[in-house]
Amino acid sequence: MIDLLQRLATSHGPSGDEGIIRDVISQEISKHVDEVRTDALGNLIATKRGSGGRRVMLAAHMDEIGCMLTFIDEKGYLRFSTVGGLPVHYLLARPVRFKNGLLGSVGTEKIEHIKELAVEKMFIDIGAGSRQEAEKHVSVGDLVTYFPAFYNQGTRVISKAMDDRAGCCVLIKVAEQLKDCAHDVHFCFTVQEELGLRGARTAAFALSPDVGIAVDVTTTGDTPKGITMDVSLGKGAAIKVMDESLISHPRLRQALVQVARDRGIPYQLEVLVRGGTDAGVIQISKEGIPAGVISIPCRYVHSGAEMVDTGDMQAAVNLICAYLATDLGI
Numbered sequence: 001m002i003d004l005l006q007r008l009a010t011s012h013g014p015s016g017d018e019g020i021i022r023d024v025i026s027q028e029i030s031k032h033v034d035e036v037r038t039d040a041l042g043n044l045i046a047t048k049r050g051s052g053g054r055r056v057m058l059a060a061h062m063d064e065i066g067c068m069l070t071f072i073d074e075k076g077y078l079r080f081s082t083v084g085g086l087p088v089h090y091l092l093a094r095p096v097r098f099k100n101g102l103l104g105s106v107g108t109e110k111i112e113h114i115k116e117l118a119v120e121k122m123f124i125d126i127g128a129g130s131r132q133e134a135e136k137h138v139s140v141g142d143l144v145t146y147f148p149a150f151y152n153q154g155t156r157v158i159s160k161a162m163d164d165r166a167g168c169c170v171l172i173k174v175a176e177q178l179k180d181c182a183h184d185v186h187f188c189f190t191v192q193e194e195l196g197l198r199g200a201r202t203a204a205f206a207l208s209p210d211v212g213i214a215v216d217v218t219t220t221g222d223t224p225k226g227i228t229m230d231v232s233l234g235k236g237a238a239i240k241v242m243d244e245s246l247i248s249h250p251r252l253r254q255a256l257v258q259v260a261r262d263r264g265i266p267y268q269l270e271v272l273v274r275g276g277t278d279a280g281v282i283q284i285s286k287e288g289i290p291a292g293v294i295s296i297p298c299r300y301v302h303s304g305a306e307m308v309d310t311g312d313m314q315a316a317v318n319l320i321c322a323y324l325a326t327d328l329g330i
Contacts (some may be wrong), residue, residue: 001173001308002152004028008165012147013098014066015083015194017143018042020099021062025168025189032175033187039206043199044189048175053182054328057209058174058320059200059278060167060216061193062295064160065302066145069124069138075126076105079231081119083114083143084194088119088304095147102137103147121196155234155310164193164304166296166313167215171290173201173317174324181324191279197245200278205284211252211330212291214315217272217298217308229271233297234309236266237316240293243272245280248292254291255329267316270295290330295318 007028013021022044030326033046036082044062065084072078082088089107098104104124111117124144128134146160159165171187178185186207190199204212218238221229231238239256260267270293283291294316299307 001169001313002157004170005157005166006159006171007149008018008168009159009161010150011063012097012145013161014143014145015192018063018098022189025062025172029172029175029187036149039203040201040216041202044186045203045207046175048178048181048185048187049276050181050183050185053184054210055207055281056183056185056324056328057188057204057207057212058171058185058248059188059190059203059214059282060171061164061191061199061214061278062189063191063194064145064163065194066143069140069142071140072131072134072138074131076126076130076134078124078134078138080122080124080144085302086242087302088122089114089117091122092117094304096124097147098138098142098144100137103160104144104196106184111292124143133319134150149273156307157310158307160304160306160309162298163217166217166298166308170215170296170313170316170320174320177317177321178324183324185324197276197278197281200283201285204282204289209287209289211328212279212289213294214277214279214282214291214293216277216293217301217306218272218295219275219301220297220299223299231268231270231297233299233307234311235268235297237319238268238295238297239268240270240272240295243276244274245276246283246291247252248279249283249290249330251329252292255326256294256319256323259326260319263318263322265319265322267319
C-alpha cells in the first residue's frame with residue numbers, strides 16, 4: 001500500500017488539470033476491473049461487473065488543491081490565486097511545483113503582522129530576473145501544487161494530496177481484493193471535487209447507482225487543543241454520520257456499522273461540522289440515491305504535510321469489501 005500511496009500522492013493533479021494522476025490511477029486499476037473509461041468532464045470510471053446484484057458507486061476524488069498563475073510582473077515574480085480551499089498561511093515560505101517540474105518559493109510583500117497575510121500580497125519566486133525570462137518557463141493559467149515530499153514513519157505517512165489520494169488508494173486496493181462480488185461496482189475517481197463536487201455530480205447522474213459511497217479524508221480531534229471531534233488517527237475507518245453536504249442515509253450507515261462490528265473491523269463515527277464530500281451531490285442526483293461516506297482520518301488537511309495512518313486505510317478497504325459481500329442493506 002505504501003508504494004502505491006506514494007505514487008498517487010506525489011503525482012500532479014490540481015483541480016481542472018487531473019490528466020497525470022488519472023493516467024496513474026488508470027494504469028493501477030485496469031489490472032483489476034472489467035472496463036475503464038473517462039467521461040466528458042474527466043472522471044475516470046472503472047467497472048467491475050457482478051452477477052446480477054445492484055449498482056454501487058464508490059467515489060474518491062483525484063484532484064488536489066493548488067494555485068493558478070494570474071500575472072507575471074516585470075521582475076519575473078508570479079502572482080496567483082488559490083484553486084480550492086487552500087489556507088494561504090500554509091503556503092508561505094514553502095516550495096511549490098509546476099506541472100513541468102519547475103520549482104518555486106512562495107514569498108510575501110512586507111507585512112507587520114501575520115493577520116495581514118493575504119493571497120493578494122503573495123507571489124511565487126522561480127528565480128527569474130525578468131518577465132521575459134519567467135515566460136520561457138511559465139504562463140498565466142499554469143497550475144502549481146505543494147512540493148511532493150513523501151515520508152513514511154511506521155504506519156504514519158506524511159505527504160501533500162492525501163486529500164484524496166488516500167481515498168483513491170483505498171479504491172484501488174478494494175478493486176484488487178474484491179472477488180466474486182454479486183454487485184456491479186463502479187469505481188469513480190472524480191475531478192474538481194475541491195471546486196464544488198463537480199465531477200461526482202455528472203458521474204452519479206450517468207451511472208444512476210442504487211447506492212453511493214464516497215471515500216475521502218476527514219479531520220481529526222486528536223491534536224493538542226485542536227478541534228473538538230471524536231475522530232483520531234489510528235483508530236479505524238470513520239463512518240460518517242453527517243457533514244455540511246449531507247446526512248448519511250441511516251440504513252446505509254447502520255449497515256456499515258453492523259458489518260464493521262460483525263467482522264471486527266475497527267471503526268469510528270464521524271460528525272464533521274465543516275466540509276463535505278462527493279456523497280453530498282451523489283445523494284441528490286436524479287430522484288435521489290442512498291449515499292454515505294467512509295472517511296480516512298487525516299491531520300493537517302489542505303496542507304503540504306497531511307498525515308494519515310495506513311491501518312485506517314486498510315480498515316476502510318476491509319470494510320468496503322465486507323459491505324459489498326452483503327445485500328447492501330438498502
